[in-house]
Amino acid sequence: MKMQTNTFTQAIREGKKQIGLWASLSNNYSAEVLATAGYDWMLLDMEHSPNEIPLVMGQLQALAASSTTAIVRPDWNDAVKVKRLLDIGAPGLLFPMVQSVSEAEQAVAATRYPPRGIRGVSGATRANSFGRVSDYFDRVEDETAVLVQLETRQAMDQAEEIAAVDGITGVFFGPADIGADLGHVGQPMHPAVWEHVMPVAKKLMAKGVPVGTLVFDAKFAAQLLNDGFTFVACGSDIALLTKGAASLLAGVKDGLA
Numbered sequence: 001m002k003m004q005t006n007t008f009t010q011a012i013r014e015g016k017k018q019i020g021l022w023a024s025l026s027n028n029y030s031a032e033v034l035a036t037a038g039y040d041w042m043l044l045d046m047e048h049s050p051n052e053i054p055l056v057m058g059q060l061q062a063l064a065a066s067s068t069t070a071i072v073r074p075d076w077n078d079a080v081k082v083k084r085l086l087d088i089g090a091p092g093l094l095f096p097m098v099q100s101v102s103e104a105e106q107a108v109a110a111t112r113y114p115p116r117g118i119r120g121v122s123g124a125t126r127a128n129s130f131g132r133v134s135d136y137f138d139r140v141e142d143e144t145a146v147l148v149q150l151e152t153r154q155a156m157d158q159a160e161e162i163a164a165v166d167g168i169t170g171v172f173f174g175p176a177d178i179g180a181d182l183g184h185v186g187q188p189m190h191p192a193v194w195e196h197v198m199p200v201a202k203k204l205m206a207k208g209v210p211v212g213t214l215v216f217d218a219k220f221a222a223q224l225l226n227d228g229f230t231f232v233a234c235g236s237d238i239a240l241l242t243k244g245a246a247s248l249l250a251g252v253k254d255g256l257a
Contacts, residue, residue, distance in 0.1 A: 001132045006091050006143040008041050008069035012170055012210035012230045019221070020071075022214055022236035024049040028058030030237055035066035042068050043214075043233055047075045047096050057088045057126070071145060077103055079118055082110040087125040092145025094172055099155050101162055104148050108167035111146055113137065145169045147212070150200075151177035159200045163209045170210035170231065173197050189217070201229065 011018050018040040023031055026049050034042065044059050045051060056072055063070045071092040074081045082093060095107040109117040128136035146167055150156055151174035163171050175188035178197065184190040201211045205228045212231035215221050221234035 001129060001134060003128075003133050003136050003139045003143060006069065006145060007067070008071070008092060008231075009143055009145045009169060011040065012145070012212075015210070015230060017225045017229075018212075018231040019225070020212075020214075020231060020233035022233050022238075023059065024051075025237045025241075026051040026055050026059075028055070028062045031059040032062035034237060035063045035068055037068075039068050041071055041092075041231065041233075043094060044070055044072045046081075047073050053084055053088065056085065056090070060089055060126075069145075071147065073149075077107050077110075079106070079110040082107075083120050086111060086119065086140075086144070087122060087127055089125075089127040091143070092147065092169070094147040094149055096149045096174075097151050097155075097177070098148040098162060099152065100158060101165060104162045104165040104168060107148060108146055108165060111144055112141055112167065116141070141167070147172050149174050152181045153178075153196070156196065156200050160203060160207065163204050163207065168209075170212060171204055172231075173201065173211065173213045175213060175215065189215070189220075198227075 008018060020041040020043060021034060021039045022043045022045060024045045042063065044056055046056065060070050069091050071094055072085050072090040073094040073096060074085060077095050077098065085093060098104050098107060111117060111119060113119050113121055124131040147170045148162060148168055149172045150159055159171065175193050175197065179185065179188050179190055179193045182192050182196060184192060204211050210230040212229060213224065214233040216235055216239055218234055221232045224232050
């Protein structure tokens with residue numbers, strides 16, 4: 001058995017636009033509901049949701065039969081957590097709050113086997129079909145998406161150096177935390193946020209670095225993709241549920257005599 005190509009990793013390297021969705025409900029059933037909706041990638045969040053390893057594995061299993069690539073965001077740049085996520089078959093990782101070249105290097109090292117990194121070796125895991133994937137050790141580094149999240153002015157000032165770290169697949173801008181750092185907490189769409197993000201993003205694009213983000217506006221998501229962003233999440237499962245529930249209730253109330 002040979003290792004499957006990671007379609008998300010391949011696509012962003014080739015500059016193909018990838019539309020994503022954030023998943024924070026921490027549930028394999030809700031992940032399965034969304035799996036065949038047609039999104040290119042889905043972010044399984046562990047940083048701002050009650051997600052843990054067994055729950056993430058269930059969500060990976062729910063997505064496995066679909067064309068949607070799962071990307072997992074661990075709650076921290078933690079080599080032990082990363083090792084466990086890779087062993088259960090996470091096709092890609094989004095590392096939160098990467099602040100420096102050193103932290104980017106640590107993130108990459110956690111995804112690499114020695115001598116290139118510090119990932120512990122296990123011969124039989126879900127990631128290699130319990131030892132049945134014959135070329136896993138040869139190909140996993142190239143197939144795994146390693147994305148780093150820039151969330152502060154400090155990180156943005158070092159964006160080009162961070163993006164140049166060998167093994168980084170793409171750079172993700174976190175507008176909510178960038179906004180907070182700029183004094184606009186809770187306002188990820190504040191013009192000052194994007195006035196700060198766009199020049200940095202364009203510098204990275206010019207160097208051929210895939211860039212991505214999360215927004216909750218379909219038109220703005222499309223605009224960013226048209227402007228050169230490669231991977232953009234355009235909403236979340238929680239937002240879809242809350243807005244859908246509110247809209248349905250309002251529709252019924254509006255029809256009451």
